[in-house]
Amino acid sequence: MSNPVPLLAARDLVKAYGRTQALRGASLELRAGEILAVTGASGSGKSTLLHCLAGIVRPDSGSVTYAGERLDRLPEKRLSELRRTEFGVVFQFGQLIPELTALDNVALPLMLAGTGRQAAQTAAGEWLERFGVRGQEQLRPGELSGGQAQRTALARALVTGPKVVFADEPTGALDSLAAEQVMTALVHTAREAGTAVLLITHDAQVAAYADREVQLRDGTVAPLEVTA
């Protein structure tokens, strides 16, 4: 890895939901452009960790530092701006807006950032093409296959040029061929754009696409061997 300074770092994160300790001192670093898989048993705290790192959930204690800025201390307004400009997110069920076409789903983040409709749609079309969603631009999410919908969700996550994409079980609802297509597209595009990816998965085949894998156990991180 060329850059030793982490882009995103979590230190000793603790997060409880009532009496459930979701995170018990989790620490993790993500370098710029790195693809990191977080694996672990169901309930080990993977999604909670992702939510803390992405500034969606505030930890009870511990720190999250992004490019030198303490995310866990930022006011909500600055946090949402960061999420909009620096981060992209993809969830297990793409969470595309059902009333919008694939093209408009991808164009939306650009339009929210101030790009005009025409330019946003042109860029969205290019991103959909990169993700192999061609000829389906005018379809609504319900008319897409699971794999096409996830690739559309990836295009939406990457269209604004984020520094980090958070992907929570992005292939969890797909068969193995569609999962392979989604992962190939994600890894290829992230590498090309220099985007770091935090990938949550319970699937070893999916984790194998990452540069590095860490495992969560009962809310703490146990490192595995470095594979790249």
Ligand SMILES: Nc1ncnc2c1ncn2[C@@H]1O[C@H](COP(=O)(O)OP(=O)(O)OP(=O)(O)O)[C@@H](O)[C@H]1O
């Ligand atoms: N919003 C919430 N309210 C209450 N409990 C929660 C909430 N989110 C997570 N938890 C609990 O925290 C623990 C960790 O959940 P989390 O979703 O982070 O684990 P996970 O490893 O992602 O699990 P899975 O692989 O099943 O998605 C679980 O016991 C879960 O029930």
